[in-house]
């Protein structure tokens with residue numbers, strides 16, 4: 001650890017952050033998959049209760065909300081952290097490596113949870129505000145939609161928020177730098193399975209078959225034209241065929257072939273265009289080879305859209321704390337996806353990226369990689385950002 005000089009309200013935070021580095025490493029050593037975050041949720045609930053929060057557990061499965069009310073103010077703000085891990089075998093060699101075989105905190109959600117806990121304690125002990133603070137610890141961000149499950153369980157009816165904010169670490173960006181973007185910041189992500197059904201037969205007698213391998217190859221090639229020929233070149237879209245399965249032997253023509261696609265866009269209208277065009281193209285290509293196409297389209301996460309007012313507010317908070325050189329107010333959008341998008345469809349707010357380490361440093365190892373680890377040096381500045389954001393938002397909103 002580098003020495004930390006930071007202060008808040010005149011007190012050095014350094015001696016108080018060590019506890020949360022230990023908590024982060026403890027959560028890291030005990031990763032839990034989507035909706036299985038029982039140990040993590042219990043730890044979060046116990047800590048929040050210790051610090052005076054009203055704690056509600058079991059929201060959307062293993063979700064936890066800690067509420068702290070002060071004064072008579074009617075304003076409320078929500079801060080969200082995610083708690084789930086990934087099915088990856090860890091190999092970063094740290095003493096706090098996963099003790100659960102095949103499960104790893106490879107996206108830093110251990111760090112997001114520990115950081116929000118650090119903010120929870122420091123706010124409870126040090127920050128005056130007037131209103132309601134809701135700390136939202138969600139399960140299952142990695143594809144299983146924990147945010148939606150919490151919302152279906154009445155998250156924002158039971159804990160109304162005028163604004164919500166979330167943070168994610170970002171490898172490759174300098175440690176402790178803050179990155180904001182107004183508008184679309186992360187992509188929608190849809191899952192598509194295409195099954196082609198033809199007529200199988202002997203490899204020596206193709207004239208008696210409707211060959212699904214040839215049809216699948218043509219479909220994959222044709223799909224490349226959706227982004228290159230149908231989407232406005234000034235917009236972004238991704239159509240990836242990540243899996244293709246057909247056949248078992250060189251002399252047998254298979255009667256089925258399947259393709260698995262990931263489809264992403266940064267604009268809801270582009271997302272609709274992709275769906276319409278992919279379905280049309282697959283159907284027509286299949287028909288041209290006399291095979292039938294079944295398309296199983298599963299809508300994943302929505303486009304994540306940061307609201308202008310709240311994003312600018314959060315940017316000003318970070319700039320006031322850290323100075324303009326550590327803040328990027330116009331970060332580029334990402335083609336990754338994030339289910340905080342659903343919370344932002346319901347409540348205005350913003351999703352901030354915090355640098356996990358610049359190029360050439362250990363923190364630059366990308367998330368979802370067996371060698372990744374959350375950079376503990378982020379905890380202090382990110383917790384300080386949450387503290388200042390709460391004190392400003394619940395004092396005179398949007399005033400700084």
Ligand SMILES: [Zn+2]
Nearest residue numbers: 107142367368
């Ligand atoms: Zn992830």
Ligand SMILES: [Zn+2]
Nearest residue numbers: 107108109168
């Ligand atoms: Zn993540």
